[in-house]
Amino acid sequence: MAKANENYLKLKAGYLFPEISRRINEFVEANPGKEVIRLGIGDVTRPLPPAVVKAFHDGVDDLAGTENFHGYGPEQGYAWLIDTIIQKAYNPLGVELDRSEMFISDGSKCDSANILDIFDLDNTVAIGDPVYPVYNDTNVMVGRTGEANDKGYYDGIVYMPCTEANNFMPEFPTGNVDIIYLCYPNNPTGTVATKEQLKAWVDYALEKEAVILFDAAYEAFITEKDIPHSIYEIEGAKRCAIEFRSFSKTAGFTGVRCGLTVVPQELKVKGKSSAEIMSSWEFFDKLLQECFVVGTPGSGFGPSGEGYFRLSAFGERSTVEKAVSRIRDTWGK
Numbered sequence: 001m002a003k004a005n006e007n008y009l010k011l012k013a014g015y016l017f018p019e020i021s022r023r024i025n026e027f028v029e030a031n032p033g034k035e036v037i038r039l040g041i042g043d044v045t046r047p048l049p050p051a052v053v054k055a056f057h058d059g060v061d062d063l064a065g066t067e068n069f070h071g072y073g074p075e076q077g078y079a080w081l082i083d084t085i086i087q088k089a090y091n092p093l094g095v096e097l098d099r100s101e102m103f104i105s106d107g108s109k110c111d112s113a114n115i116l117d118i119f120d121l122d123n124t125v126a127i128g129d130p131v132y133p134v135y136n137d138t139n140v141m142v143g144r145t146g147e148a149n150d151k152g153y154y155d156g157i158v159y160m161p162c163t164e165a166n167n168f169m170p171e172f173p174t175g176n177v178d179i180i181y182l183c184y185p186n187n188p189t190g191t192v193a194t195k196e197q198l199k200a201w202v203d204y205a206l207e208k209e210a211v212i213l214f215d216a217a218y219e220a221f222i223t224e225k226d227i228p229h230s231i232y233e234i235e236g237a238k239r240c241a242i243e244f245r246s247f248s249k250t251a252g253f254t255g256v257r258c259g260l261t262v263v264p265q266e267l268k269v270k271g272k273s274s275a276e277i278m279s280s281w282e283f284f285d286k287l288l289q290e291c292f293v294v295g296t297p298g299s300g301f302g303p304s305g306e307g308y309f310r311l312s313a314f315g316e317r318s319t320v321e322k323a324v325s326r327i328r329d330t331w332g333k
Contacts, residue, residue, distance in 0.1 A: 007143045012152055016133040017041050042187075044252045052251060077104025077260070085260060089245075095232040101264050106257040108217045108246035112181075113138040115213060115242065115261070119269075123178035126158040128170050130188055132215065135181045162189060169197060172204050180205060182231075183215035185222060192227045198234045205240040211269060212237075217246040217259075238264035280309050291326045 020040050028036060048056075062068040076082070082102045090097050105111050112134055121144050127135045139145055139157060146155030153159055158177050160170035168189040173180075182201060184193040193201075205212050212231065219229040231237045243262040247253040278286070280297035287293050287309075298308030313320055 005141070005143075007141050007145075010140050010145065010147055010154070011137060012148055042249065044249060044254050046252055048252050048256070056256075076100075077102070090230065090232070093228075093230055093233050095230055097232075097262060098265065101262055103261045103263065105259050105261060107248060107253075108215060108244040108259040108261070109134055111244050111259060111261045112213065112215060116142050116144075119179060119211075124156075124158060124176065125179045125181070126160055126173045126177040127181045128162045128183070128186075129153075129159040130162060131181065132183055132187045135213075162186075162191075167191070169193070172201075176208055176210075178208075178210050180210055180212050181215070182212055183217075185218040187215075187218065192222060192224070194226065195228050195234060198228060198231055198237075202231070202234045202237045202240060206236055209270075210240065211267070212241040214241050214243045216243055218249065219245065220250040232262070232264070238266040240267065242267065277307065280306055283309055287327070291323075291330045293323045293326055 017040075024036065024038070024040075028034070047053075063070070079099060081104060082099050086097050086099070086102065103111075112132075116138055121142065123144070125139050125144060127139075136154070136157065140154055145157055148154045158173045158175070160173060162168045162170050168186070168191040180201070182193070182198075184198075185191070201212060204210070214231040216230060222229055228234065231241045231243055241264075244259065245262075246259040248257075248259070251258075280299045284295065284297045287295060293311075296310040296312070298305030298310060301310075311323075
């Protein structure tokens with residue numbers, strides 16, 4: 001029998017925004033004719049920019065004919081879009097990124113939740129208080145926490161108070177933490193972080209060998225010249241930070257969805273020790289880089305596939321022969 005993920009039962013209430021909608025709907029039904037002014041959820045009210053609408057129409061037209069039709073897009077996003085974002089959003093900040101370091105997605109909310117899949121549950125997570133609910137709730141749902149106490153704090157999460165007393169800027173956690181959520185400009189407090197403040201967090205993360213999950217969804221609203229738009233404006237951040245960005249508020253994309261995540265190549269985290277034999281993915285890279293031939297790692301088909309590598313013969317005979325010749329000529333066997 002299939003079993004439910006009982007970690008969801010730990011949540012004190014439904015996710016914040018659906019719960020707000022539920023209560024509004026109940027009130028409206030019980031109070032017909034009352035004008036309700038909705039300032040709770042940060043949705044947008046203006047239509048998509050004309051350039052975006054035209055691009056959507058052009059994209060649909062491309063799919064209407066055989067010549068331009070295409071199916072699945074690239075897993076990490078279209079190269080032209082990644083290159084444009086790097087050139088327009090990051091290069092002016094003095095931040096250089098490789099195309100392979102950026103991942104296009106359907107929004108930063110999803111990314112900030114899904115990123116947890118690559119981190120072990122043994123990691124200790126630190127979040128601000130108050131905080132964007134996704135950070136807290138997704139860690140509860142994946143099973144990283146215990147139950148909540150009377151204040152709503154979950155066992156297993158380190159909470160960093162953001163109050164008027166500390167100018168809504170969290171202090172460093174006491175004890176060791178492995179993952180730190182930072183959001184600037186901040187949701188919900190609206191505060192921003194200076195370069196000096198972010199440098200302190202980067203230095204702290206490097207010292208503790210922690211990873212910063214930096215939510216920059218509202219960076220476009222920064223007007224002060226001395227406030228960084230990206231954590232990668234800070235020296236050393238590429239070695240300890242993952243950055244999320246969104247087009248929801250700045251381009252009216254709450255309904256059409258587009259966001260991005262940056263994972264620098266310099267960022268390293270610890271993993272379980274691997275065997276001394278070359279892994280199937282390492283062989284994939286070696287075959288591609290040295291022979292310019294692509295196959296499929298055996299581990300992609302299941303754990304028992306590790307140690308094997310699949311080469312498809314369902315290509316043109318001349319192409320297969322050329323691949324075999326390249327391998328033989330490169331490695332001498």
